[in-house]
Amino acid sequence: VNKIKNAKLVxxxxxxxxxxxxxxxxxxxxxxxxxxxxxxxxxxxxxxVIDDTTxxxxxxxxxxxERYHSLAPMYYRGAAAAIVVYDITLQASFARAKKWVQxxxxxGNANTIMALAGNKADLLDARxxxxxxxxxxxxxxxxxxxxxxxxxxxxxxxIFTELAKRLIEA
Ligand code: GTP
Ligand code: MG
Numbered sequence: 001v002n003k004i005k006n007a008k009l010v011x012x013x014x015x016x017x018x019x020x021x022x023x024x025x026x027x028x029x030x031x032x033x034x035x036x037x038x039x040x041x042x043x044x045x046x047x048x049v050i051d052d053t054t055x056x057x058x059x060x061x062x063x064x065x066e067r068y069h070s071l072a073p074m075y076y077r078g079a080a081a082a083i084v085v086y087d088i089t090l091q092a093s094f095a096r097a098k099k100w101v102q103x104x105x106x107x108g109n110a111n112t113i114m115a116l117a118g119n120k121a122d123l124l125d126a127r128x129x130x131x132x133x134x135x136x137x138x139x140x141x142x143x144x145x146x147x148x149x150x151x152x153x154x155x156x157x158x159i160f161t162e163l164a165k166r167l168i169e170a
Pocket of ligand 2: 019020021036037038061062063064
């Protein structure tokens with residue numbers, strides 16, 4: 001039997017952390033050095049097949065610029081899954097990610113499966129956020145955590161696939 005599961009997924013995180021780049025890598029397997037900053041939000045669709053289930057993600061790639069903050073609830077409300085993205089080379093983006101997690105915990109749907117992505121993992125020389133620090137935070141907040149690179153594609157498919165698995169199990 002082939003089952004189809006539709007799932008709304010939202011990406012949240014500071015400006016320039018690589019939300020759009022992660023989506024572009026996942027949906028089109030492409031990367032661009034000069035990705036334009038998102039205005040409002042962008043919509044994408046992609047499927048993941050897990051055994052006999054096709055998970056169809058409706059993906060909302062939100063804009064990280066602060067002036068769009070008030071739009072975010074429209075995208076995370078009713079989301080089955082959320083990926084909160086920070087940039088491993090910017091401690092401030094990790095602080096912002098924690099704020100997003102808090103907001104989701106307070107205002108979002110309690111059933112939303114949340115992942116934390118430490119993106120730009122290819123930029124090891126510029127690292128400001130230690131993997132252990134992020135791992136610990138993720139464990140304390142029941143988030144699923146991975147470091148990713150939209151540039152090299154490392155862990156990008158994996159994070160979406162893991163979310164799909166958890167959605168099927170939920
Ligand atoms: P907003 O839409 O403004 O919120 O930003 P965003 O989170 O969508 O970031 P975006 O995908 O636009 O990426 C910002 C910049 O970081 C772009 O120049 C990307 O090329 C670059 N970038 C994104 N992901 C990676 C990555 O994994 N590694 C490296 N080295 N650069 C990346
Ligand atoms: Mg963007």
